[in-house]
Amino acid sequence: MVRFEDVSFRYGTSANVLSSLTFHLEPGSFHFMLGASGAGKSSLLQLMYLWQKPTEGRISLFGRDVAELSRDEKALMRRRIGVVFQDFRLLDHLSALDNVALPLRVAGRRSAALDEHVAELLTWVGLGDHIEAKPPTLSGGQQQRIAIARAVIARPSLLLADEPTGNVDDRLALRLLYLFEELNKMGTTVVIATHNEHLIQRFSHPVIRLAGGDTIPAPELRREAERQHFGEA
Ligand SMILES: Nc1ncnc2c1ncn2[C@@H]1O[C@H](COP(=O)(O)OP(=O)(O)OP(=O)(O)O)[C@@H](O)[C@H]1O
Ligand SMILES: [Mg+2]
Numbered sequence: 001m002v003r004f005e006d007v008s009f010r011y012g013t014s015a016n017v018l019s020s021l022t023f024h025l026e027p028g029s030f031h032f033m034l035g036a037s038g039a040g041k042s043s044l045l046q047l048m049y050l051w052q053k054p055t056e057g058r059i060s061l062f063g064r065d066v067a068e069l070s071r072d073e074k075a076l077m078r079r080r081i082g083v084v085f086q087d088f089r090l091l092d093h094l095s096a097l098d099n100v101a102l103p104l105r106v107a108g109r110r111s112a113a114l115d116e117h118v119a120e121l122l123t124w125v126g127l128g129d130h131i132e133a134k135p136p137t138l139s140g141g142q143q144q145r146i147a148i149a150r151a152v153i154a155r156p157s158l159l160l161a162d163e164p165t166g167n168v169d170d171r172l173a174l175r176l177l178y179l180f181e182e183l184n185k186m187g188t189t190v191v192i193a194t195h196n197e198h199l200i201q202r203f204s205h206p207v208i209r210l211a212g213g214d215t216i217p218a219p220e221l222r223r224e225a226e227r228q229h230f231g232e233a
Contacts, residue, residue, distance in 0.1 A: 001027040001158060001189045002048055007057035009043055017043045020057070023208065025191065027157075030184045032200045033193040035210030041193035042086055044210065045160045048191070049083055050074050062157070079107065082156035082188075084164040088147040090135040096122055096146045097131045103154040121149045125179070126172065140167040148176055152183050159183060161192045165199065173199055 002025040009018040017040045025031060035041050046052040047059060050066055059066045061077060069077065082103070090099050101118045122131050125145040135143050144167045151159060159180065165173035177192075177199070184190045191208075194200060200207065 001025050001029070001062065002191075003058075003060040004047075005058040005060075007047070007054045007059060009040075009047060009052065009055050011043075016055075018047075018210075025189060027189055028184070028187055030181070030190045030205040031192070031208055032203070032205055033191060033208045033210065034195065034197060034200065035193075036195060039210040041195075041210060042162050045083075045162050045191070045193055048158075048160055049081060050078060079103075079154075080157040082151035082154065082159045084144075084147050084151045084159075084161035086162040086166070088135070088143050090143060090146055090150075092134060092136050095132045095134060096127060096138075096149075099135065099146050100149045100153050103150060107154060118149075118153060121153060122146070125149055125176070141169075141172070144168060145172075145176070148179070152179065152188075155183065155186060156188060159188050159190045161190075163194055164192060165194070165196065170199065174202070177203065 004021045004023050007018065007021045008016050010016045021044075033041050033044065043052065047054060048061070050061070050069075053067070062080070064073075064077075066074070066077075091102070094102075097115060097118050100122060101114060104114055104118075119128075119131050122128060122145075125148060127142060127145055127149075130138060130142060133142075135146060138146070144164065148161070148164055151161065161180065164180075165176050168176065173196075180190050180192060181203075192200075
């Protein structure tokens with residue numbers, strides 16, 4: 001489903017964000033991707049979503065070397081991928097319902113049952129009272145749930161979710177992870193990037209660990225440890 005061969009990636013002339021990554025994800029698998037802030041989780045997902053090109057190495061998706069795809073082929077391939085962006089990327093002028101229905105409409109599905117199906121999913125993620133609301137009038141966690149509903153509605157072959165539970169409480173986070181598991185049981189390959197080690201310990205799925213990340217100067221680290229021990233002043 002996804003194959004990385006000796007892939008390195010950097011932005012412009014900066015240092016490598018990802019270095020010599022080789023791995024593959026089987027169709028139907030479920031992986032968490034864990035790494036500190038700045039470790040390169042979003043960058044890696046952007047490579048998988050064909051948003052960025054590797055600086056070195058080869059990426060194959062759905063059995064095709066992505067460097068050989070035409071623009072149209074890339075666009076078609078993207079339709080098989082559901083994405084939850086870290087910054088949501090919702091359309092502010094559309095209602096929650098229309099945001100979520102978008103992937104179905106792009107795929108040419110326009111049945112009367114469509115809206116009902118979308119409303120059902122929005123209700124399931126706890127947004128039954130906000131179906132007609134526009135994203136700017138909703139909280140971060142509510143917007144995040146619209147983004148998740150949009151990513152799963154068309155039952156993509158591959159689901160990439162970037163910190164999809166970063167804005168909701170633990171109970172809701174678990175519910176959303178169960179939604180991804182349901183999708184996975186229907187055959188979707190799932191990759192979820194997060195730095196919430198605590199949350200993913202409840203699941204037995206394999207973990208891809210990205211070792212890099214922002215280094216915190218020592219005095220900051222000490223203060224952080226003190227905060228954890230003694231509470232915020
Ligand atoms: N558009 C960009 N241009 C230049 N550098 C970037 C860009 N996006 C990210 N970076 C750098 O690449 C590195 C990896 O960033 P990335 O966003 O992939 O990390 P992350 O693991 O997703 O972090 P977080 O948990 O904070 O979301 C960081 O050092 C970051 O500063
Ligand atoms: Mg990120």
